[in-house]
Each structure stands twice: as structure tokens, then as C-alpha cells.
Amino acid sequence: MMVRSQFFTSDEAEPVMVENADGKGEVLLVCEHASRTLPARFGTLGLGDDVRTSHIAWDPGALDVTRLLSKSLDATIIYQNYSRLIYDCNRPPESTSAMPVTSEIFDIPGNRDLSDAERFARTSALYVPFHDRISDLISERKAAGRNTVLVTMHSFTPIYHGAHREVEIGILHDADSRLADAMLDNAGDTAFNVQRNEPYGPQDGVTHTLRLHALPNGLLNVMIEVRNDLIRDEEGQRAAADVLDGLLRRAIAVHGL
Structure with a gap:
């Protein structure tokens, strides 16, 4: 039986994943909501399969588009390997959205009445190593005399609280x-x-x-949101990635990088 202090089982993957670590491009791609996986100790959080695979658990298609951009831009990727329902790594620990009790119209029973110890455990296991890895990589690149353009990648649901969203890509x-x-x-x-x-x-x-990372370091930066119904398959993912590749390349060139 796991003791409480053991957050992950021995056969679970690390929370922070890095791909194309030796990429030579200026862009550093970050995907905070890449996965819907829940650590084993949390079971289902009291949620059905339909909710645990929905947009409240992750950003569907976001990592796929990120990987296509990584190939075209020779960019390093850092992504979170566990669901934002356990900890949303795009939120600080003091935010109520970091470990949400509700998301859109859904209650999350497994996040109710969390103790300070549990909040600290989740923050230490997920948030801290994720952002430490981003900070370390930015520092390593700076020490090597390399430019860094920070781009965070997300997707969003086409219908939110019953309202259809016309926007397809958010900058x-x-x-x-x-x-x-x-x-x-x-x-x-x-x-x-x-x-x-x-x-x-x-x-x-x-x-x-x-x-946390771009503004204090003076890095060119942007957060990209793509409507997830447009990137459900490989064709849609490639279409979005091609457009974003062009927009990023031209924008970076404007700033002389």
C-alpha cells in the first residue's frame, strides 16, 4: 500500500516531459494541459469516463499541434504529463483554479475540501518541477547565448456554458x-x-x-489557443500547425531573430 507521501507509484511516468531537447530553434514550446492522465492514487476523482476525457481534464489536440510545430521550427517542447484536474500548471498555487472544485458545469468530487497538506503535496509533485524545468531550460539557453521565444500551446472547447464560440484561433x-x-x-x-x-x-x-517566465526575462512570448473541434484529426492538426508556423516565423523575423 502506498504511503501518503508517495505521490506516484514506481511504474508511473514523470510529470514533466521534454521532447526535442537539442532543438536549435529559438522557440520553446510549453503545453501545460497536454494530458488527461490521473495519477493512480486519485482513482477517478469521482468522475465518469465522459468527463475525464473531456476538455475540462486536458486540452485535446494541443500536444499534437505542438509536436508538429516542434518539427517545423526545431523547437524544444516541455509538457505536463498529468491532468489539470489534479493541478493546473498554468495557475499559481494560491489560485482556486489550480485544483478546481468545479470546472465549467462539472463538479469534481475528488477535489472537495482538500487539506493544506494535500494542496502542498500536489503543488510539490506537479507545479514546482514543471516550472523549475522551464526556468532551468531558459537559464541554460541564456548561458549558451541563445535566444528564447516562449510559446504556450492550448486548445479550447467550441461550446462553453451553452454558447458557441466563433473564434477559431486565439492569440x-x-x-x-x-x-x-x-x-x-x-x-x-x-x-x-x-x-x-x-x-x-x-x-x-x-x-x-x-x-512567470517570459515577462521577468524580457522574452518574446505568446499564448496560442486553437478551438479543439478543428484539431480532432491529423488533417486539422496539420492545417492549424501550418498556419501557426507561418505566423510565428514572420512575427519572430519582425523582431530580428
Whole structure:
């Protein structure tokens, strides 16, 4: 039987995954909501299969698009290997959304009445190593004289609280809009409905990773949201990745990188 302090079983994967670690491109791709996997100790969190595979547990298609961009841009990827229902790594520990009791219309029984010890355990096991790895990689690249452009990758549901979302790709930014501005300057040439800070914006607390890593280091940065019904299959994923590749390349070039 596992003791309480043992967060993962011996055969479970590490929470932080890195792909194309030796990539030579300027872009560092981060995918906080890449997986719907729950650590074994949490069982189902009291949720049915339909909820645990839905958008509240992860960002469907986001990692697939991220991997395509990694290939085209020769970019390193860092992603979280467990569901945001256990800990949302795009939220600070003090946020109620970090370990949500409800998400959209769904209650999450396994997250009710968490003790301080349990919150600390989740933060230590998931949030801290994830963001430490991002910080370390940025520092390593800086020491090697390399530029870093931080791009976080997400997907969103086409229907939220019963309302249909017309936006197809969101280009999100916090206080530093340099890269987002340059991407949006060319977005009118795409076949997608591309909008600024939609369907979320910094007022919703979604730019935590950018605030934590990009803003203090003066890095060009952007958060990208793709509507998940558009990236359900390989054809859709490639179409989105091709458009994002073009927008990123032109925007980065504008800034002389």
C-alpha cells in the first residue's frame, strides 16, 4: 500500500516531459494541459469516463499541434504529463483554479475540501518541477547565448456554458504584446477566425506561465489557443500547425531573430 507521501507509484511516468531537447530553434514550446492522465492514487476523482476525457481534464489536440510545430521550427517542447484536474500548471498555487472544485458545469468530487497538506503535496509533485524545468531550460539557453521565444500551446472547447464560440484561433498576451501584435498583423491572410485575447485573456488568469517566465526575462512570448473541434484529426492538426508556423516565423523575423 502506498504511503501518503508517495505521490506516484514506481511504474508511473514523470510529470514533466521534454521532447526535442537539442532543438536549435529559438522557440520553446510549453503545453501545460497536454494530458488527461490521473495519477493512480486519485482513482477517478469521482468522475465518469465522459468527463475525464473531456476538455475540462486536458486540452485535446494541443500536444499534437505542438509536436508538429516542434518539427517545423526545431523547437524544444516541455509538457505536463498529468491532468489539470489534479493541478493546473498554468495557475499559481494560491489560485482556486489550480485544483478546481468545479470546472465549467462539472463538479469534481475528488477535489472537495482538500487539506493544506494535500494542496502542498500536489503543488510539490506537479507545479514546482514543471516550472523549475522551464526556468532551468531558459537559464541554460541564456548561458549558451541563445535566444528564447516562449510559446504556450492550448486548445479550447467550441461550446462553453451553452454558447458557441466563433473564434477559431486565439492569440493571447499579457503586458508584453510584441509577438502577439506581429502575429495578428498577418492573421488576416489565414483561413481562420483569429482574435486577440479570445476566448480568454489575462483578466481570466490564463497567462500565468508567461508572467512567470517570459515577462521577468524580457522574452518574446505568446499564448496560442486553437478551438479543439478543428484539431480532432491529423488533417486539422496539420492545417492549424501550418498556419501557426507561418505566423510565428514572420512575427519572430519582425523582431530580428
